[in-house]
Amino acid sequence: MPVAMRIAQVLFSQGFGTRRDCQGLVLRGDVAVAGQVLDDPDAEVDTEGLVFQVQGRAWPYHAKALVMLHKPAGYECSAKPRHHPSVLSLLPAPLRTRGLQPVGRLDEDTTGLLLFTDDGSLIHRLTSPKHHVPKVYEATAKHPLTAEQAAALLQGVVLEDDPRPAVALGAEIVAERHLRLTLAEGRYHQVKRMLAAVGNRCEALHRSQFGRLALPADLPVGSWVWVSQQDWP
Numbered sequence: 001m002p003v004a005m006r007i008a009q010v011l012f013s014q015g016f017g018t019r020r021d022c023q024g025l026v027l028r029g030d031v032a033v034a035g036q037v038l039d040d041p042d043a044e045v046d047t048e049g050l051v052f053q054v055q056g057r058a059w060p061y062h063a064k065a066l067v068m069l070h071k072p073a074g075y076e077c078s079a080k081p082r083h084h085p086s087v088l089s090l091l092p093a094p095l096r097t098r099g100l101q102p103v104g105r106l107d108e109d110t111t112g113l114l115l116f117t118d119d120g121s122l123i124h125r126l127t128s129p130k131h132h133v134p135k136v137y138e139a140t141a142k143h144p145l146t147a148e149q150a151a152a153l154l155q156g157v158v159l160e161d162d163p164r165p166a167v168a169l170g171a172e173i174v175a176e177r178h179l180r181l182t183l184a185e186g187r188y189h190q191v192k193r194m195l196a197a198v199g200n201r202c203e204a205l206h207r208s209q210f211g212r213l214a215l216p217a218d219l220p221v222g223s224w225v226w227v228s229q230q231d232w233p
C-alpha cells in the first residue's frame, strides 16, 4: 500500500539527524529521489520501495531495519564497551541514530553473523529462550574432537554455576578440531563453557547461522548488508 511521507520526515525516520538537520539536507540540495534533487522538505514521496540518495549515497527506505554484520574479532557487543571498540562503530551513522541494537551478543573474540535491528519485538522474538531460535557455531577446538564429546554435548552438559544442563541441537565433527554446534539458547560464553565441560577447549569461535539466516560467503569481515523483509526470521 503506498504511504506518502514528506521527504524531510523520511530522512528523520531513517536516522539522518534532528528534524532541523534533515530539513537542512533537503534545502542544501543534498537529497535526490530517482535521480532528481528534491529541494522542498515538504515534498511528498511514496515510501513503498523508495530508494533515496543523500549526498550521492543510495539508501533504501525501511520502516523497521534489520541488518547483518560479519563481526570481526576485537569488537564488543556493548554500546558502552570497556576494552575494545563497539560493534556499533561498524555501522553507518544513520543506522546508529535510528537506534539499531545488536540481537543478542557475541564475545569480543567471536567472529561471524551478528544481526542488528530497531524492531524491539523482533529482538524479543529472536533472543527469548522461549522461541528456541537455532544458532550455528563453528568452533575450533584445542584438542582433537571425539565422538564421545559430541555425544555428551547432544545429551546435555552441566556448566559451572548453572544446574540446568545445556543441550546442543547438533554437534557435528567437521574436521579433527572443527566442531559445528547448533544451540537454541544463548547463555553467557555458552559454546566455550560447553566445550570445556566435555574436557576440550574452544580456541576460536565463529557464528555461521542465526535461524534461517546464513552468513553470506562473500560478505567481507567488518561489512554489513540489509536483510530484506521477505528473509526476516
Ligand code: URA
Residues within 6 Å of the ligand: 105, 106, 107, 108, 110, 137, 188, 189, 190, 191, 192, 193, 205
Ligand atoms: N558462545 C560463546 O561462548 N561465545 C559466543 O560469542 C557465542 C556463543
